[in-house]
Amino acid sequence: MHFAHYPSLEDRVVFITGGGSGIGAAMVAAFARNGSRVAFVDVAVEASQALVESLAEARHRPLFIPCDLADIAALRSAIGRVRAECGPMAVLINNAANDERHDVDAVTPEYWDAAMAVNLRHLFFAAQAARPHMRELGHGAIVNFSSIAWMHGGRRMVTYATAKAAIVGLTRSLARELGGDNIRVNAIAPGAVVTERQRRLWLSEEDIAGFVARQSLNRQLVADDIARVALFLAADDSAMIPKQCIIVDAGLH
Ligand SMILES: NC(=O)c1ccc[n+]([C@@H]2O[C@H](COP(=O)([O-])OP(=O)(O)OC[C@H]3O[C@@H](n4cnc5c(N)ncnc54)[C@H](O)[C@@H]3O)[C@@H](O)[C@H]2O)c1
Structure with a gap:
């Protein structure tokens, strides 16, 4: 199946969190092949560097910045580097997460906070840091990653499901707050996407x-x-669509 080409995304600066593998890597490749100037952060250094090499022929070679998103100071500094090396960010894809499984009885306050730090907190702070870039441009698109896991009550993932439900609230309220700056905020809730990690850890x-x-x-x-779907929500073709959470689950839910 071919990808649609979106002229409005050519040369735009697109920042993707967790772009080193899985859905994030597919988005790094899709935006780069569309001619966007892609920057991404991840903790997986080797996979991320290999991805950059595989896209050497793209119109703009993607910029990889190693960063642990649980560290908000590091995230802010990565976004500062994107601004300096690529220009103001027009598109923010808040993709990174960690769907670690756990038993209810094993959750400590520290575990809870760590789960929120990797699955929820950085999305807000990335949006906060992106806002001045988008204001400067006069437009912006933010795509947050939720999941269908919270809708059907996934097993052994209470912290992850809680964060993924909160991301829908974050999306709708941020869309209201930032809409006046012509910044659109939407979410995608994927279904069971078969990635290398899902195969390795959870899916037979x-x-x-x-x-x-x-x-x-x-x-x-x-x-x-x-x-x-991320390309569409980032492009001007969805110019009048804010506040939505689009379920992409092949009809599982
Ligand atoms: N795969 C699915 O079936 C599925 C289903 C529903 C929702 N989602 C959501 O889609 C998004 C992508 O999922 P995926 O399956 O590609 O996940 P993945 O685990 O394969 O990839 C996530 C990426 O984020 C990176 N990452 C994790 N913690 C990080 C941190 N602290 N700092 C920086 N980078 C970090 C990982 O290294 C990895 O490259 C996530 O938000 C996930 O919750 C996925």
């Missing part, structure tokens, strides 16, 4: 077949399916 072939059987569409959901 049987699980994957089970998801497909429960979907209304009879094909595995892959990272590119999500990247296509």
Whole structure:
């Protein structure tokens, strides 16, 4: 399946969190192939560097900045570097998360705070830091990653599901706050996307077949399916769509 090409995204600065693997890597590649100037942060240094090398032929070589998003000072400094090396950010993709599983009884206050730091807190602070860039440009698009996990009550993931539900509230209220600056804030809630990590940690072939059987569409959901929707929400083609959470789950939910 081909990707649509969005002229409005050419040369625009797109900042993606957790761009080193999975859906984030698919989005780094999709925006770079669309001609955007992509910068991304991740803790996975080797995978991220390899991704940059694989996109050497793109119109703009992506910029990778190693950064742990639990550290807000490091995130702010990464965004400062994007501003200095690439220019003001027009698109922010708040993608990074960690869907670690846990038992309810094992959750300590420290574990809870760490889960919120990796799954929720940095999305707000990235948006806060992006706002002056977007104001300067006179437009901006922010795409936050939720999940269907909170809608159906996923097992052994209370902290993750709580954060992913909060991201919908964050999206709707930020859309209201930033709309006056012509900044659109939307969310994507993916279904069961079969990434390398999901296969390695959580999904057996049987699980994957089970998801497909429960979907209304009879094909595995892959990272590119999500990247296509992120391109649309970032481009001017969705200029009058703020505050939405788009479910991309092949009909699983
Ligand atoms: N894969 C799915 O089935 C699925 C389903 C629903 C929602 N989502 C959401 O989509 C987004 C992407 O999911 P994915 O499956 O590609 O995840 P993934 O775990 O494969 O990739 C996440 C990326 O974020 C990076 N990352 C994690 N913690 C970080 C930190 N502290 N600082 C910097 N980078 C960090 C990881 O190294 C990784 O490259 C996430 O928000 C996830 O919650 C995924």
